Amino acid sequence: MADKRYQQADREALITLAMYVFFFVWWTASAFALGSGEPEEYSYVLGLPSWFFFSCILGYPVVTLLLWLVVRRFFKDMPLDTDPTGGETGQGGAVTGGPAPLKEGD
């Protein structure tokens, strides 16, 4: 059985990629749906062309807020320390009592 922490870590990596795709879609959709027309016909928000406002000004706070929600909801704290058998150099690192679900046969 693989290291149980990996299951959770992989789930979190997938969620991260989903957030990345979300940012990509937000960025693309706002910039090109609102910005591909003629500059004469642009609408403006706070004096900025609306495509720019949505993609660049609003984009990163929105993704930060979503990250905060997602991290709170789905990310789990886990011990990162190594198992008592230690690494290959065998200098016996700091073992501060993580769960030791590992058996190795190197």
Place this chain on the structure above:
Amino acid sequence: MERLAILLPVAGYILFTMLLALWCRRYLARSGGGGFIEEYFIGGRSMGGFVLAMTIIATYTSASSFIGGPGVAYSLGLGWVLLAMIQVPTAFLTLGVLGKRFAILGRRLKAVTIVDFLYARYRDDRIVVFCSVALLVFFMASMLAQFIGGGRVFQAVTGYSYEAGLAIFGVSVVLYTTIGGFRAVALTDAVQGIVMVLAAVVVMLAVLDAGGGLANSIQTLKATDSGLITPHGPNNSIPGPFLFSFWILVGLGILGLPQTVQRCFGYRDSKAMHRAMILGTLIIGFLLLCTHLAGALGRAVLPGLESGDLVMPTLAIDLLPPFWAGVFVAGPLAAIMSTVDSMLLLVSASIVKDLYIRYQLKGDVAKIPPRKISAMSLGCTLVVGLLVFLAAFNPPDLLVWINLFAFGGLEAVFLWPIVLGLYWRKANACGALASMACGVGMFMLLSITKWPVLGLHPIVPTLACSGLAFAVGQRLGRPANPAVVRLFWGD
């Protein structure tokens, strides 16, 4: 008097970083033997959330975020700001995709560098040598380019000579990295990150004020050339395929940058990582937006500059009182120093740990006294730093040229071996070697011949091919050592 007022904030900031590095000495003094390596090269894996976020951002952002990037935004308008914002996910992508597995494995393998990790995974000396050489060459070239950029900005804003600027920040960055190691690098990165944000805000406010507000500046740009306020730039100068290539070059590809990825070994606990993902995204977004938008709007304030690279220094001189111009110039200097310090330490780690300890001492640090290891590490950092510093006075053309390929070249070498080594059980040495060789070769070829493959940036076809080469090499080579796979996956 005015010139002194400019120097004041710069001097204050440099003094503070030096004191911080001296304070970090106590940790080094306490560590002994094998502990020294962990302390000097990865800071005892003790970074908290804020420092972790800042060190990733500060290491990633460089002279180009303050000078080059805004310079292009000056010429091409808001479309280039849009392009710069592709870099917003840097921190959360690196940490979220690689973070926890890397942190767990880093502790299990006692890895402090990416090359350590790759050796542990593939057990192949050719990979170690290839990676170490790529890292040395590309990092030296990048550090040199950063030094040159820093010297020029210093000269443009303060009026003192290029050499004087280089001497001030070059010597200090080499010194504090040498004496303080990773802990000093990470802590100064945090300070440098704050200085960068401050500088970005100062210049942004100055531009807004001089341009008569946001709406006014935008209308001036529109009157200059309506292409400046479109996503594709004047005369379609930022075509779609090129723009979207940046989602690879400064997007997913950053998972192959050793200097930021290595940070995943160094944080204290998973809480720190969670916090850094959020903080890092907010701060880098704000920073990139301010600097690039200031560059773009700078066109409304200072039309007709010969070169976009001049826009940020000129804005600082023309619009800001001397003291605040000094605060501004501390920003790019901080961006440069925080990139150089990380690279310098990694070059030193590569020489000491990846090459000397592995091959000369056969991986056993106990063979020589701890004092010698520490003297060697410090000496190595100092010598490499001084070499680059001296080279910056009269830059060799070859290194300046290599720098053009450094960013993409690092990704071409490291991306697939890192990502597939971490997530694909069947990844093996033959695949990794094939992908590294194919990646570097292809990237250099496409960059030099400027062969436009479908209008894409060379990095996209390069990574596609090197990924393919990995898959082919994996089938041809010997399967991965089962014991290594068990060690990695904790079976």
